[in-house]
Amino acid sequence: MSSGTLYGVGLGPGAQDLMSLRADRLVRGARHLAYFRKAGRKGQARAIVEGMLRPDVVEFPMEYPVTTEIPLDDPRYNEILAAFYAQCTAHLRALMAQGADVVVLCEGDPFFYGSFMHLYTRLRGSVPIEVVPGITGMSGAWTATGQPITWGDDVLTVLMATLPEEVLREKIANTDALVVMKIGRNLPKLKRALAQAGRLDDAWIVEYAQMPRQRVMRLSEAEAVTPYFSIVLIHGQGRRP
Amino acid sequence: MSSGTLYGVGLGPGAQDLMSLRADRLVRGARHLAYFRKAGRKGQARAIVEGMLRPDVVEFPMEYPVTTEIPLDDPRYNEILAAFYAQCTAHLRALMAQGADVVVLCEGDPFFYGSFMHLYTRLRGSVPIEVVPGITGMSGAWTATGQPITWGDDVLTVLMATLPEEVLREKIANTDALVVMKIGRNLPKLKRALAQAGRLDDAWIVEYAQMPRQRVMRLSEAEAVTPYFSIVLIHGQGRRP
Numbered sequence: 303m304s305s306g307t308l309y310g311v312g313l314g315p316g317a318q319d320l321m322s323l324r325a326d327r328l329v330r331g332a333r334h335l336a337y338f339r340k341a342g343r344k345g346q347a348r349a350i351v352e353g354m355l356r357p358d359v360v361e362f363p364m365e366y367p368v369t370t371e372i373p374l375d376d377p378r379y380n381e382i383l384a385a386f387y388a389q390c391t392a393h394l395r396a397l398m399a400q401g402a403d404v405v406v407l408c409e410g411d412p413f414f415y416g417s418f419m420h421l422y423t424r425l426r427g428s429v430p431i432e433v434v435p436g437i438t439g440m441s442g443a444w445t446a447t448g449q450p451i452t453w454g455d456d457v458l459t460v461l462m463a464t465l466p467e468e469v470l471r472e473k474i475a476n477t478d479a480l481v482v483m484k485i486g487r488n489l490p491k492l493k494r495a496l497a498q499a500g501r502l503d504d505a506w507i508v509e510y511a512q513m514p515r516q517r518v519m520r521l522s523e524a525e526a527v528t529p530y531f532s533i534v535l536i537h538g539q540g541r542r543p
Numbered sequence: 544m545s546s547g548t549l550y551g552v553g554l555g556p557g558a559q560d561l562m563s564l565r566a567d568r569l570v571r572g573a574r575h576l577a578y579f580r581k582a583g584r585k586g587q588a589r590a591i592v593e594g595m596l597r598p599d600v601v602e603f604p605m606e607y608p609v610t611t612e613i614p615l616d617d618p619r620y621n622e623i624l625a626a627f628y629a630q631c632t633a634h635l636r637a638l639m640a641q642g643a644d645v646v647v648l649c650e651g652d653p654f655f656y657g658s659f660m661h662l663y664t665r666l667r668g669s670v671p672i673e674v675v676p677g678i679t680g681m682s683g684a685w686t687a688t689g690q691p692i693t694w695g696d697d698v699l700t701v702l703m704a705t706l707p708e709e710v711l712r713e714k715i716a717n718t719d720a721l722v723v724m725k726i727g728r729n730l731p732k733l734k735r736a737l738a739q740a741g742r743l744d745d746a747w748i749v750e751y752a753q754m755p756r757q758r759v760m761r762l763s764e765a766e767a768v769t770p771y772f773s774i775v776l777i778h779g780q781g782r783r784p
Contacts, residue, residue, distance in 0.1 A: 450660040
């Protein structure tokens with residue numbers, strides 16, 4: 303029997319009608335659907351496709367092991383996650399060996415800081431894989447601010463707020479336009495780095511971009527607490543006639 | 544009579560089925576359709592929507608004035624473009640004053656280095672405007688390479704090849720992942736900057752991403768000539784379990 307295909311499908315920032323036609327068709331037709339989520343949660347990717355699924359869909363929620371107690375640089379962190387991805391991969395491989403196609407839901411774009419990449423690198427070469435790009439969360443966020451992110455020759459830097467404070471400060475001081483992701487409890491560190499780089503007053507924060515709960519604020523006026531998926535932006539001011 | 548609405552619609556990288564459902568609906572329903580193009584060309588944005596338009600559509604091609612003889616820093620360059628955008632804006636404003644909605648086609652994402660922004664900043668506040676984000680050309684390009692662009696805490700830098708060589712070199716030397724756009728005749732300069740930064744061998748070039756003519760090559764193996772819309776990439780190699 304020939305192998306099924308793995309589809310890594312970018313869902314975009316959150317609104318169903320910001321999904322591509324190709325993604326929409328694959329999600330609606332999926333008999334086997336896989337997605338990552340935190341244990342005990344519905345999962346953001348799964349929430350986006352609510353109401354779109356076949357009645358006979360078979361869902362495979364891949365629940366992240368709890369690692370909040372373990373620092374990122376502890377070898378146990380990598381061991382636990384590697385075992386988790388191996389387990390997910392084995393299940394997907396078994397389905398595809400029976401000829402089944404599997405759609406993996408990906409928030410935003412699958413190849414842009416996405417969890418799908420961990421499955422992709424493990425399965426590439428052994429099963430057919432197709433990746434469908436999506437509108438990134440950052441596009442959703444800058445659109446929500448009502449201001450273009452980059453003009454002319456502007457340099458855009460994309461940073462994760464999980465980086466050390468001094469790295470954030472240096473990168474923020476040396477770019478025109480800025481996007482920062484993975485914020486959550488890194489917000490105080492990020493605000494200090496922005497202030498030290500002299501750019502706190504230019505920064506905006508978007509929570510739940512392109513979703514019903516969307517909020518857009520100047521970062522200087524935001525509360526101290528924000529979701530992990532919030533995005534901080536500084537708009538470029540480059541050349542324009 | 545109440546004003547029509549201006550829609551800035553991101554079409555994505557090129558394939559019709561990578562358009563969002565929202566963009567697809569707006570394009571198919573448009574009575575008035577505007578788009579930028581080079582004089583004498585069909586235009587890339589217009590080509591993407593071929594076969595999707597209403598039979599009674601009214602098209603308004605906005606043809607860039609020829610500026611190739613004038614350096615970017617010559618004041619005449621800005622004067623000519625400013626007059627062009629004023630002329631386009633006046634036409635759109637007149638249509639909307641008659642109550643007509645107008646869809647402006649935008650390759651990729653409207654707020655990411657897009658020409659639509661020049662209309663947007665001139666019309667904002669005087670007419671209703673809605674912006675529909677799209678899949679960026681760079682997402683289309685990294686998907687085409689079959690390799691994720693960013694992992695873990697990777698820093699992504701987006702550069703225009705129109706920047707001075709020493710700026711390109713310094714930025715390329717100080718990032719994990721890289722995207723370079725607006726290439727065309729800046730290719731030799733970009734290759735020198737990549738080589739000086741020690742990263743030429745890591746670079747890929749994607750021509751016509753997600754279009755029938757798509758080509759993906761290592762930059763070191765590419766010809767000396769490439770289209771303006773080609774994208775050069777270096778994939779991040781960040782943390783992964």
